[in-house]
Amino acid sequence: MNAMDEAENTYFNFDFSSFNATKTVSKVCLVNGTLPAMTDVICGADFESKGIVEILGADAQTGPLHVNVTFSTASATSPSSLDTLPFVADVFSFGAGVNNAIYRLQLEESGDNTAEFVGSVEYIMLNQLNINKDATYTTLTNIDADVTIIVEQDMTDEDSPRINYLDLGADGVSTQIADQQEAPTHNGVVSFDSANYKIADTVVVTLNDQDMNTDSELIDVYVTKSDDKVGDATTAGLVLDITFDDVNWNRSGYDGDCVAGVTSSSSNGLAASGFTLVETDAESGIFVGSFQVPTNFCHSSGATTDGIKGVTGLDMEVNYQDFRNASGESIEVGAGASINANTGSVAFDRSVYPVPYGDITGMQFKTHATDGSTTGLAQGNVTVHVRVTDADYNVSASGEDKITDTTVVIKIERGSETTTVASVGNSTYPIVEVSPDSGVFEYDQAIGFRSRTNPKLPICILR
Numbered sequence: 001m002n003a004m005d006e007a008e009n010t011y012f013n014f015d016f017s018s019f020n021a022t023k024t025v026s027k028v029c030l031v032n033g034t035l036p037a038m039t040d041v042i043c044g045a046d047f048e049s050k051g052i053v054e055i056l057g058a059d060a061q062t063g064p065l066h067v068n069v070t071f072s073t074a075s076a077t078s079p080s081s082l083d084t085l086p087f088v089a090d091v092f093s094f095g096a097g098v099n100n101a102i103y104r105l106q107l108e109e110s111g112d113n114t115a116e117f118v119g120s121v122e123y124i125m126l127n128q129l130n131i132n133k134d135a136t137y138t139t140l141t142n143i144d145a146d147v148t149i150i151v152e153q154d155m156t157d158e159d160s161p162r163i164n165y166l167d168l169g170a171d172g173v174s175t176q177i178a179d180q181q182e183a184p185t186h187n188g189v190v191s192f193d194s195a196n197y198k199i200a201d202t203v204v205v206t207l208n209d210q211d212m213n214t215d216s217e218l219i220d221v222y223v224t225k226s227d228d229k230v231g232d233a234t235t236a237g238l239v240l241d242i243t244f245d246d247v248n249w250n251r252s253g254y255d256g257d258c259v260a261g262v263t264s265s266s267s268n269g270l271a272a273s274g275f276t277l278v279e280t281d282a283e284s285g286i287f288v289g290s291f292q293v294p295t296n297f298c299h300s301s302g303a304t305t306d307g308i309k310g311v312t313g314l315d316m317e318v319n320y321q322d323f324r325n326a327s328g329e330s331i332e333v334g335a336g337a338s339i340n341a342n343t344g345s346v347a348f349d350r351s352v353y354p355v356p357y358g359d360i361t362g363m364q365f366k367t368h369a370t371d372g373s374t375t376g377l378a379q380g381n382v383t384v385h386v387r388v389t390d391a392d393y394n395v396s397a398s399g400e401d402k403i404t405d406t407t408v409v410i411k412i413e414r415g416s417e418t419t420t421v422a423s424v425g426n427s428t429y430p431i432v433e434v435s436p437d438s439g440v441f442e443y444d445q446a447i448g449f450r451s452r453t454n455p456k457l458p459i460c461i462l463r
Helices: 017-021 134-138
Strands: 009-015 025-032 039-043 050-054 065-071 088-095 098-100 120-125 146-151 162-168 174-180 189-192 202-208 221-224 230-232 235-244 276-279 286-292 296-301 304-310 315-322 331-339 345-348 382-389 402-414 417-433 440-447 459-462
Touching (some): 009 025, 009 134, 088 134, 189 315
Parallel strands (some): 120 146
Antiparallel strands (some): 025 039, 088 098, 202 286, 221 276, 230 235, 235 315, 315 331, 345 382, 382 440, 417 440
């Protein structure tokens, strides 16, 4: 075996399991040098006769390489007894622009005396998350009826994965026959479920990219890491991020920004929202995730710390890093939406109210003369229901919201005469949402006969 080519991920693939029919293989090693000064480059685990192990520092191996197989017991027969037993010893290498491997199909007959042998080939498309992940390669099934291969980039036409079989024909001549199947890369598309949102709306993000379906037997999931970007919780690599005003939606304090001034209504980044991209089906290649539009976010541009900023009036974007598009290129694709404010309105529950009356002489309603009462009716107040409709204050989709940061003034006025009855919509007199997610808020105000200086003044409301 000659010196290995430099590669980003290089592995020693071996299979000496056939030797276990006569001997127990205790160790398989790839060694460098000549006798007696041979050193181990990499070894499989103890009593592991078949495996794939990474060769660290592969580019530093310049001497001749050999395979050393150690048995657990002394050989009772000549080593020539192993000459007819098959074994495999390969060096695989993978990475950006590198895909060197050998896969061997051991097809199985579909039934007794059918002469039909079947198997399957499944491929794993490399992406920014798994390309440098050791488990991507060490778990490959490369000698079996059902093998798993690596596809590093667009493989179509003459580059398509091909199966070759050397057939001994009836004429005694061996002829190679083959078949192939394209393994193309795909254009990734990411989108929002709406073009406009408001604070507290649920945003649904959909990613459609068949290349991210790395396991056709499992539902693939991509989580948001601690840096508030979607990828893999243990591997570096950006898949997707969310921005407001072209600034990443990061937690307060990330990179030293927005440490001060954080309030309970401030969002704490994409990770805190629980955003996760989950495949809709094991083989769909379509991923869906959702989050709630925050009230505020940590706005920082480069070295400038702008502090906590409201999202209303800003553009929101989702950016997806497509590791390989249909042309085999790495590009960024995205989608945008706007965060809009809504026009609020305020109204009474009716246009005409009865006149409140008192319980003092001259201000009361007397009962019927025949009932013998010498007093009048108890004071009769009028309850006014003030309703504010404003979706911007509906900040919790399933909880009770309140308006506490504005001023709704209830007045009684006529011409130049005016009397203020109450000022509500503040922390002392909040206006409460009538039902979850309605965006309609109500305050009940009692109007007494002494609430106005002039009994002829009508009631009005100002905001």
